[in-house]
Amino acid sequence: MKRIGVFVCWCGSNIAETVDVKKVVEVIKKYPGVAHAEDYIFVCSNPGQKLVQETIKEKRLDSLVIACCSPTLHETTFRDLSRLTGLNPYQCEIANIREQCSWVHKDNKEEATRKAIKIIRTIVEKANQNESLEPISTPVTRQALVIGGGIAGIQASLDIANAGYEVLLVERNPSIGGHMIQLSETFPTLDCSQCILTPKMVEVSRHPKIRVLAYSEVQEISGYVGNFNVKILKKPRYVIEDKCNLCGKCVDVCPVAAPSEFDNNLAARKAIYLPFPQAIPATYTIDIEHCPGFLPIACGKCADVCEPQAIDFDMRPEIIEEKVGAIVVATGYDLYSPKNIGEYGNGKYEDVMDGMQFERLLSATGPTGGEVRRLSDNKVPKRVVFVSCVGSRDTEHHLPYCSKICCMYMAKHAMLYKHKVPDGEAIVFYIDTRAGGKGYEEFVTRTQEEDKVIYIRGKASKIFKNGNGKLIVWGADTLLGKQVEVECDMVVLSMAMVPSNGAKDLISKLKIPSDAYGFVNEAHPKLRPVESISAGFYLAGCTQAPKDIPETVAQASGAASKVTDLFAEEELKHEPIVAAVDEDLCSGCGICVPLCPYDARELEIKDEKRIAKVNEILCEGCGSCISACPSAAVQQRNFKDNQIFKMVDAILS
Amino acid sequence: MIENIEGTHPIDSLLREGSIPFVWCPGCGIGTVVNTFVETLEKVKIDLGKVCVSSGIGCTGKVADYLKINCCNESHDNAIKCAVKFKLENPETKVVVFLNDADFIASGADDFIEAGKKGVELLVIYINNFIYIISECKVTPTTPFVRTLDDENLELPFNIPHLAKLCGARYVARWTTLHVRRLMYSITDALENPGLAVIEVISPCLMYYATDGKIGETIDRMRFFHNNTVIKHGEPTENLDIRLQDKIIMGRFVDK
Amino acid sequence: MKFFNNGMKTPCGEIHIVKDRCKGCGFCVTYCPMDVLELSDEFNTKGYHFPEVKNPENCINCGLCEMLCPDFAIWSTLKEEKEVIEVLT
Numbered sequence: 001m002k003r004i005g006v007f008v009c010w011c012g013s014n015i016a017e018t019v020d021v022k023k024v025v026e027v028i029k030k031y032p033g034v035a036h037a038e039d040y041i042f043v044c045s046n047p048g049q050k051l052v053q054e055t056i057k058e059k060r061l062d063s064l065v066i067a068c069c070s071p072t073l074h075e076t077t078f079r080d081l082s083r084l085t086g087l088n089p090y091q092c093e094i095a096n097i098r099e100q101c102s103w104v105h106k107d108n109k110e111e112a113t114r115k116a117i118k119i120i121r122t123i124v125e126k127a128n129q130n131e132s133l134e135p136i137s138t139p140v141t142r143q144a145l146v147i148g149g150g151i152a153g154i155q156a157s158l159d160i161a162n163a164g165y166e167v168l169l170v171e172r173n174p175s176i177g178g179h180m181i182q183l184s185e186t187f188p189t190l191d192c193s194q195c196i197l198t199p200k201m202v203e204v205s206r207h208p209k210i211r212v213l214a215y216s217e218v219q220e221i222s223g224y225v226g227n228f229n230v231k232i233l234k235k236p237r238y239v240i241e242d243k244c245n246l247c248g249k250c251v252d253v254c255p256v257a258a259p260s261e262f263d264n265n266l267a268a269r270k271a272i273y274l275p276f277p278q279a280i281p282a283t284y285t286i287d288i289e290h291c292p293g294f295l296p297i298a299c300g301k302c303a304d305v306c307e308p309q310a311i312d313f314d315m316r317p318e319i320i321e322e323k324v325g326a327i328v329v330a331t332g333y334d335l336y337s338p339k340n341i342g343e344y345g346n347g348k349y350e351d352v353m354d355g356m357q358f359e360r361l362l363s364a365t366g367p368t369g370g371e372v373r374r375l376s377d378n379k380v381p382k383r384v385v386f387v388s389c390v391g392s393r394d395t396e397h398h399l400p401y402c403s404k405i406c407c408m409y410m411a412k413h414a415m416l417y418k419h420k421v422p423d424g425e426a427i428v429f430y431i432d433t434r435a436g437g438k439g440y441e442e443f444v445t446r447t448q449e450e451d452k453v454i455y456i457r458g459k460a461s462k463i464f465k466n467g468n469g470k471l472i473v474w475g476a477d478t479l480l481g482k483q484v485e486v487e488c489d490m491v492v493l494s495m496a497m498v499p500s501n502g503a504k505d506l507i508s509k510l511k512i513p514s515d516a517y518g519f520v521n522e523a524h525p526k527l528r529p530v531e532s533i534s535a536g537f538y539l540a541g542c543t544q545a546p547k548d549i550p551e552t553v554a555q556a557s558g559a560a561s562k563v564t565d566l567f568a569e570e571e572l573k574h575e576p577i578v579a580a581v582d583e584d585l586c587s588g589c590g591i592c593v594p595l596c597p598y599d600a601r602e603l604e605i606k607d608e609k610r611i612a613k614v615n616e617i618l619c620e621g622c623g624s625c626i627s628a629c630p631s632a633a634v635q636q637r638n639f640k641d642n643q644i645f646k647m648v649d650a651i652l653s
Numbered sequence: 654m655i656e657n658i659e660g661t662h663p664i665d666s667l668l669r670e671g672s673i674p675f676v677w678c679p680g681c682g683i684g685t686v687v688n689t690f691v692e693t694l695e696k697v698k699i700d701l702g703k704v705c706v707s708s709g710i711g712c713t714g715k716v717a718d719y720l721k722i723n724c725c726n727e728s729h730d731n732a733i734k735c736a737v738k739f740k741l742e743n744p745e746t747k748v749v750v751f752l753n754d755a756d757f758i759a760s761g762a763d764d765f766i767e768a769g770k771k772g773v774e775l776l777v778i779y780i781n782n783f784i785y786i787i788s789e790c791k792v793t794p795t796t797p798f799v800r801t802l803d804d805e806n807l808e809l810p811f812n813i814p815h816l817a818k819l820c821g822a823r824y825v826a827r828w829t830t831l832h833v834r835r836l837m838y839s840i841t842d843a844l845e846n847p848g849l850a851v852i853e854v855i856s857p858c859l860m861y862y863a864t865d866g867k868i869g870e871t872i873d874r875m876r877f878f879h880n881n882t883v884i885k886h887g888e889p890t891e892n893l894d895i896r897l898q899d900k901i902i903m904g905r906f907v908d909k
Numbered sequence: 910m911k912f913f914n915n916g917m918k919t920p921c922g923e924i925h926i927v928k929d930r931c932k933g934c935g936f937c938v939t940y941c942p943m944d945v946l947e948l949s950d951e952f953n954t955k956g957y958h959f960p961e962v963k964n965p966e967n968c969i970n971c972g973l974c975e976m977l978c979p980d981f982a983i984w985s986t987l988k989e990e991k992e993v994i995e996v997l998t
């Protein structure tokens with residue numbers, strides 16, 4: 001029998017007010033195996049920890065049960081303490097008598113005390129049979145994979161690379177830059193988006209530790225934290241990156257036009273194109289959806305004029321296999337489509353556009369060179385209505401969440417419109433204005449007071465064209481309590497932000513949890529905001545939730561620092577609470593193999609006998625295989641069957 | 654659409670008067686190859702006085718008849734012989750030989766091997782339509798599968814690119830008449846090659862009706878090329894056998 | 910889909926046909942990437958159906974019909990360069 005020490009924590013009054021700790025100690029002291037029992041006001045405090053340490057030595061304890069709060073909070077504290085005192089950390093157990101007892105039985109002290117005793121007894125039984133275990137260690141591949149080349153991915157890549165580690169940046173579009181490269185000026189300081197982003201893009205392209213794989217997608221992923229194997233599909237551009245000298249002659253001769261993604265379909269590009277002048281990698285791409293065809297090569301005019309012979313119609317997709325230790329997911333967002341909004345015309349009116357299109361209209365690199373004009377007749381609109389929360393905050397029909405940044409960019413749009421068209425009229429329909437951020441409220445006030453933008457509190461209920469072909473916005477002014485009807489030249493819809501399309505597919509490949517809308521979940525909403533609960537995955541930017549650029553950059557740097565933390569370790573430690581096979585009992589039936597969700601089980605031939613073995617690095621200790629094994633040959637370390645039976649006995653006694 | 658009269662096609666000036674209508678059947682690929690060849694000559698702006706075309710017999714033999722540039726139309730088997738001789742006497746002239754199976758790989762094979770061994774600078778455009786048409790549609794050394802029988806030829810068809818490489822060709826490619834632009838790129842490259850260059854062009858023939866025993870449209874054969882070819886540049890030439898069951902491999906296999 | 914005019918231009922081709930040269934193989938009709946051509950119901954003097962232009966505004970002057978034609982019967986020339994303000998979707 002072991003010599004077990006039990007410490008019952010009061011947790012100030014959290015436990016002691018409900019549980020009679022003195023009585024608990026008295027009863028537990030007599031329980032078989034318990035060599036010492038004691039209560040203390042805060043066992044986790046410094047003096048509390050000292051007390052435990054001294055007692056371990058003094059009473060020669062070889063196991064420890066701390067009856068306190070949940071193990072998610074202080075298990076690490078006391079296991080570290082055990083290690084420092086010379087006791088194997090896996091000999092230390094937590095009995096949760098706060099969340100599972102005192103907090104839920106506040107009005108029944110007697111019952112709570114009885115229950116606390118039972119909980120502690122159960123854990124004493126477990127501790128009694130615990131083995132001393134050592135963490136499983138594995139080497140780390142010090143190369144990070146960053147998925148998504150928006151500002152989030154760019155920042156994370158730079159930070160990781162600057163710390164001295166290799167980075168593989170995978171972007172599915174022909175160029176990195178994400179949505180930020182499309183923005184005109186950014187709130188609240190109105191600095192030009194491209195001017196602040198392009199230096200970072202150039203830095204990425206020149207960085208000796210960063211490899212950019214644009215026009216590529218992650219196809220397959222396997223392995224575990226520290227040792228992932230990824231397969232990346234590099235789509236053919238049909239232009240050899242290293243040969244293209246950006247002369248642009250191909251574009252002049254290309255006979256086919258297609259909508260430009262960079263200009264959000266407001267202008268055309270050719271079938272061979274550079275998404276925007278500062279694109280990285282700096283090379284053209286043939287869009288085979290619009291190029292009239294390669295078998296046979298229908299036109300080939302681009303190849304005829306390309307002096308460096310950069311065009312290769314026979315280029316094939318390439319599969320690149322790499323090993324990485326950590327993965328940053330930075331796939332960003334897309335906008336909810338106006339086609340979903342019936343009452344605003346399902347996207348069929350040319351002069352009703354979404355925020356990103358208006359952003360292109362405002363941009364000096366946009367289709368109009370920065371002049372605000374109508375697509376229908378190229379005239380300058382004299383009255384523009386901005387509508388907030390389109391698709392957002394609509395529990396009934398669309399998305400319940402707030403997209404967080406629309407209030408701000410709407411104010412920015414109205415302000416910039418007034419700067420460009422001083423005699424124009426800007427009207428904003430808003431539900432309420434959410435301007436939480438440094439300098440944000442002041443920015444909105446400036447829009448209203450200096451730039452005389454009219455704010456109408458209320459939702460626009462309908463947008464339509466009247467008999468004269470004029471756009472009409474119907475809405476309610478909830479402050480005045482009356483209906484309003486505004487005739488205008490243009491409407492800009494602040495569409496909700498949604499996870500980037502294709503993110504769902506990627507997330508299912510990565511097997512990381514996401515919320516109902518497809519935003520990737522963080523491990524803890526407050527304390528672990530840049531990690532996924534799946535080890536080795538980190539999140540940055542709008543892939544996690546809608547946010548603005550400063551927050552995106554901060555999160556990206558946070559994710560990067562978590563990656564560098566991981567890479568700084570010599571070896572990774574993995575919990576030893578895993579499945580273990582008793583080879584004498586295993587019949588080699590193989591039932592366990594397909595059941596393991598982590599691919600940790602496989603059959604091998606050993607001494608001419610089939611044995612199912614466990615890859616301890618992959619095993620997460622879920623127990624699926626254990627409950628399925630008909631020979632009871634698999635046991636979970638420190639959760640063995642006879643341990644669990646003893647625990648059940650103890651709680652029922 | 655503008656309806657035009659004879660003689661107004663932009664490259665009519667390179668065709669001998671009266672050549673049109675060509676003797677070839679509707680949709681015969683030889684016309685397409687000639688068209689591509691002439692377009693390439695126009696495009697690379699080569700001095701036409703420094704080009705000579707030689708051809709032999711059969712349908713392909715007519716090529717030299719129709720072009721309004723230096724040409725020699727030789728008797729059976731002698732197209733290569735004539736071309737080599739011409740080249741040796743006029744080293745600065747680019748000599749192009751249009752060949753069919755007979756002139757190339759049956760009775761004319763020794764001349765080809767000889768030319769390769771000597772390393773004569775020639776461009777051989779070999780039009781492979783899998784059949785001897787004028788001699789009553791006989792099986793040739795390159796027929797991959799026999800008409801009327803849904804079956805392979807008992808003899809293995811010749812792997813032309815492999816043979817060309819072994820004979821010392823410095824440029825070897827294979828296309829079909831559907832791959833016209835790629836053929837054009839190959840002719841452009843081959844014209845610059847200082848050694849023996851061989852381009853095999855698989856061409857639809859109205860009379861070669863392989864699998865169903867019925868005379869079909871040549872457009873069906875073009876569709877076959879569309880669905881049953883794959884481009885693999887640099888593929889080792891020993892893998893280039895043409896069989897009924899496999900996709901025909903196209904590409905540029907040797908370029909040095 | 911409508912666009913702002915950013916000065917981009919695309920060519921439009923003019924198709925020329927010498928009807929009586931055509932042997933009706935259909936290469937040009939089948940492989941025109943823009944579906945410009947169709948075979949006429951009429952016969953030429955040799956008894957073949959020759960191609961006709963059914964969608965003249967679609968032709969991009971790529972020249973593929975010209976290259977594929979075994980009988981030098983069809984070719985394209987540049988008719989005009991149009992500013993891109995619309996594409997069909």
Ligand SMILES: Cc1cc2nc3c(=O)[nH]c(=O)nc-3n(C[C@H](O)[C@H](O)[C@H](O)COP(=O)(O)OP(=O)(O)OC[C@H]3O[C@@H](n4cnc5c(N)ncnc54)[C@H](O)[C@@H]3O)c2cc1C
Nearest residue numbers: 148150151152172178179186187332333355541542548549
């Ligand atoms: C109209 C509008 C105006 C705005 N104005 C401002 C402003 O003034 N100030 C401000 O601070 N913020 C503004 N924002 C917010 C800003 O755009 C975002 O905060 C920022 O762009 C988020 O960056 P990101 O890298 O997370 O996402 P993104 O910019 O969306 O980048 C994600 C990248 O990942 C790529 N990707 C997606 N899926 C995959 C995949 N499966 N594989 C590989 N790559 C993938 C995408 O192609 C993209 O390049 C505005 C937003 C909108 C809609």
Ligand code: SF4
Nearest residue numbers: 244245247248250306
């Ligand atoms: S012509 Fe060639 S080198 Fe010039 S931009 Fe186009 S692909 Fe690049």
Ligand code: SF4
Nearest residue numbers: 254272291299300302
């Ligand atoms: S081949 Fe395609 S990309 Fe090149 S010029 Fe022609 S249409 Fe444009």
Ligand code: SF4
Nearest residue numbers: 596619620622623625
């Ligand atoms: S315990 Fe779970 S994770 Fe471990 S091997 Fe068994 S099934 Fe896999």
Ligand code: SF4
Nearest residue numbers: 941968969971972974
């Ligand atoms: S030029 Fe091109 S697009 Fe025009 S008809 Fe000929 S093949 Fe069709």
Ligand code: SF4
Nearest residue numbers: 931932934935937978
């Ligand atoms: S390719 Fe020439 S011969 Fe054939 S149908 Fe067209 S025009 Fe006539």
